[in-house]
Amino acid sequence: MQGKKLYQEKLFSSFQLSHRVPENNFYRRLKEVLDLSFLYKQTDTYYGKCGQKSIDPVVFYKLCLVGYLENIISDRKLMEHCSMRLDILFFLGFDIDEQLPWHSTLSRTRQLFPEDLFEQVFTHVLSMCVEKGIVSGHTQAIDSAPIKANASMDSLELKVPEEQLEAYLQKARYQSREDRKPKKNKAPEKQQTITASKRELQEIESRNRNWKKNQDQRPGASNKGAKYTSNKTHYSPTDPDARISVKPGKARKLNYLNNISVDTAHHVITDVKAYHADKKDSQYLQDTTKRLKQRLKEQGLLWTTLLADAGYSSGENYAFLEKENIISYIPQHGTYKGGPAGFIFCKEENYWLCPQGKKVTFRKRKMMKNSLQDHYLTKRSDCKNCPTKQKCIGKGFEKKIAITVYKDQYERNNKRVRSKLGKIMKGKRQSTVEPVFGTLTQFMGLRKINTIGIAQANKVMHMSATAYNLKKMLKFMSKTAETMTNQAISHFAILKSIFGSFSFPLRT
Structure with a gap:
């Protein structure tokens, strides 16, 4: 019916x-x-x-x-x-x-x-993961990725010289009243003032010309703020903490940098932090290392090995990690060279020997582009009649060698990276931290920061990482319970085959 x-x-x-x-x-x-x-x-x-x-x-x-x-x-x-x-x-x-x-x-x-409260909850959940045995602690993979800020490139304002700031603001306010609704400028006056030097402005102008010639057809290039913008010349009044950044083949956007550390045992996130997106990854490594080492120490875990990509490469970082007794597997940056080809370094007397047997002696130690370098020079008389002068120094008068003071640290790290274990560690890093970023951005609500300010962005990143770790922990507990049940059934079957049937029921 x-x-x-x-x-x-x-x-x-x-x-x-x-x-x-x-x-x-x-x-x-x-x-x-x-x-x-x-x-x-x-x-x-x-x-x-x-x-x-x-x-x-x-x-x-x-x-x-x-x-x-x-x-x-x-x-x-x-x-x-x-x-x-x-x-x-x-x-x-x-x-x-x-x-x-x-x-x-x-x-x-x-x-x-406050931010500390969200970090406490993250640490609390991490402690739960440690208790369940899914955090080893000894090997950590570190990486970072830009996360879109809650601000549009169309909101960018031009930085002006300090003496012109007040006049510019009055003009902007008048224009706002005439053309559009008033917009509250949340940026401090210091950020509204241009900080670029004359040389930097010339470099920016040169890059703008190259952009106009070669890159105006890339995705997002038609946006108002996508072209001709730099953090040295523009800022966002909507979210002053957001910074302009770009990845190869992508459009320029206002982003925050999400830096995370992942334990290689079961891919649990052990550290997360929001940074400004206008600096290199290598500039944040030491801060991350200190914070992560302290957190793992509080959990009773010993950290011995760090895995990262070439973005974290620098002599300062290699020296810092050695001081902290942490073994690094970080590929060298493309700009590093161990010295000119064919030249031999005499460490005891601190000079280079050229293929013609002439000394390139040490002259001074100088900071160049945030990197401390040793500078070596030959005598002009040694190079004057050299048969390989044109190939070696061209139209110059003496051979110049500028090399980082952290050459030994570079060499030790590079030797580890090129070893058989180094290749294994590279694969482990790629299979550990990079899928975690994909999960966070695509499935854990981190495709965009829905708040304003770096403090709020840090809270968002901590909550997303906490949710990820909880999901990992419950999945591990479920697998463990299923494994124990299967083992109990298997043991019961073995005993039954030996002793026959039992009079009591099996509890699973």
Whole structure:
């Protein structure tokens, strides 16, 4: 007989979320293992003693985690999504007839709590991963990637000389009143003032001419701010902490730099930090190393090996890592050379010997482009009648050699990188940290920073990394439980084959 379902709402019903959410549901299992009760004590000073009750800090952080677990970066969409999911309501501790907080409450609370609090939660979850045995600590892979800021290239303003700043601002304000709505400039006056030297401005102008000639057909090149922009000549009044950066083949954008460290055992993130995107990766390595080493030490783990790409290469970093007793596998940057071809270095007396037997002696130590170098020169009389002069120095008068003072550190690192173990470590780095970035940006809500300022961007990155680690931990626990069950069944089968059937049932 054909059935026909007629729906009619009940005035009263008996309903329990705990009965409707399966035992193996992700959020149910997460609710059982994640304890954030320490947040009450940590956030007590940010609330008054009277007035209406604000959002529960544990509920706030769980809501944020759900956003990154579900790859939702809009607070408004997040609240709509949570209200439709029974398992998420159960995880948050809300019943089906309870009103969820307003989406604007999340934004205000995120700004209220300091960066340290989000880092504490990240460290708390990392401790849980260490207890489960999925963090070895001895080998860490470090990498960074630009994350789009919440600001448009069309919002860029031109930096002007300090003496012209006030006149420029008055003109800009008048133009705003005439043509468009007033825009609040959040940048300090120091950032609105041009800092580039005359030589740097000439270099920027030269690059602009090359861009106009060769790169105006690239993706995004038609955007207002994509051409002829530099951090030395432009800034964003919408998000002053965002910096212009570009990757080969990509359009220029306002970005933040996301620097992470990943443990190679089970790909757990052990450190994350937001930096300005206008500097090289190598300039942030020492800061990352100090912070990560202290965190692993607090977890009772010994860090011995660091894996990174050539962007982190510098003599200063190699020397620093050796001082910290950390073995580095960082390919050398393309600009490094161990010395001119055919020249022999005499370390004891500190000079180079050319193929014709003439000495290139040490003259001075000088800082060149943020790198400390030793400079060596020959005598003019030695090169005057040399048969290989034209090939060696061209129209010059003496041979000049400029080489980094960290040559020995470079050589030791390069020897490790070229070894058989170095090639294995390169593959391990590529299979460890690079897929993690892909997961964070594509599936964990880190494709764009939805806040303003580097402090808020740092909070976003910590929450995304925390959600990633929680997912890793639950997946590992699930696999471990399944393995133990299979082992128990296998052992039971062996015993049964030996002793026959048992009178007691097997519990799995």
